[in-house]
Amino acid sequence: MKVKKHSGGYLVRLERGEEVTETLTGFLKKYDIQSGTVSGIGGIADADLGFYDLPSKTYLHKTIPGNLELIIYSGNITLVDGEPFIHAHAVVSGKDYKAYAGHFFNAEVAITGEFTIQPSDWVVHRRLDEVTGLKLMGI
Numbered sequence: 001m002k003v004k005k006h007s008g009g010y011l012v013r014l015e016r017g018e019e020v021t022e023t024l025t026g027f028l029k030k031y032d033i034q035s036g037t038v039s040g041i042g043g044i045a046d047a048d049l050g051f052y053d054l055p056s057k058t059y060l061h062k063t064i065p066g067n068l069e070l071i072i073y074s075g076n077i078t079l080v081d082g083e084p085f086i087h088a089h090a091v092v093s094g095k096d097y098k099a100y101a102g103h104f105f106n107a108e109v110a111i112t113g114e115f116t117i118q119p120s121d122w123v124v125h126r127r128l129d130e131v132t133g134l135k136l137m138g139i
Contacts, residue, residue: 001013001014001015001018001023001027002015003027008118009036009116009117009118009119010027010031010116010117010119011114011115011116012024012027012113012114012115012116012117013112013113013114013115014042014109014112014113014114014115015109015112016109016110016111016112017108017109018108018109018113019106019107019108019109020044020073020104020106020107020108020109020113021086021104021105021106022106023109023113024038024086024115024117025084025085025086027117028077028084028086028117029083029084031119033077033084033117033119034077034078034079034084034123035076035077035078035079035119035120035121035122035123035124036076036077036117036118036119036120037074037075037076037077037117037118037120038073038074038075038076038077038086038088038115038116038117038118039072039073039074039075039115039116040070040073040113040114040115040116041069041070041071041072041073041114042069042070042073042109042111042112042113042114042115043067043068043069043070043109043110043111043112043113044067044068044069044070044092044107044108044109044110044111044113045066045067045068045107045108045109045110046063046064046065046066046107046108047063047064047068047070047090047092047100047104047106047107048061048062048063048104048105048106048107049061049062049063049064049090049092049100049101049102049103049104049105050062050102050103050104050105051102051103052103052134054132057132057133057134058133059103059105061105062100062102064092064094064100066094066095067094067095067110067111068092068093068094068107068110069092069093069094070090070092070107070113071090071091071092071093071099072090072091073088073089073090073104073115074088074089074090075087075088075089075104076088076137077117077119077120078124078125078126078137079123079124079125079126080125080126080135085126087103088103088104089101089102089103089104090102090104092107124137124138124139125138126138
């Protein structure tokens with residue numbers, strides 16, 4: 001991972017072989033970022049995307065295999081049990097140009113991952129919502 005600080009936050013470039021979610025979460029912990037937004041693009045592999053099934057209160061997972069373009073990655077940064085948590089959605093596409101979208105769980109960087117992180121001065125804790133079964137923003 002390579003990092004460059006700028007006036008509005010950070011540019012973060014993930015290297016080949018790094019796991020997107022694990023590496024970005026590690027960055028947040030290292031730089032003590034508790035809230036904000038994150039966006040990115042890049043070349044990834046084997047994306048684990050999800051769709052939340054409300055009746056069963058579970059995520060349905062779908063792994064999109066192979067090398068993929070990370071068309072858009074967009075999310076927010078909050079706290080869950082005192083730890084930084086990224087809630088992100090993404091659109092990915094393979095060489096067939098078919099797009100897949102959903103909740104972003106993880107992927108491995110195949111080429112590069114180029115992210116911008118904009119910290120915020122507000123802190124939001126996620127709390128369990130009994131109706132949905134999700135930890136929602138406590139605002």
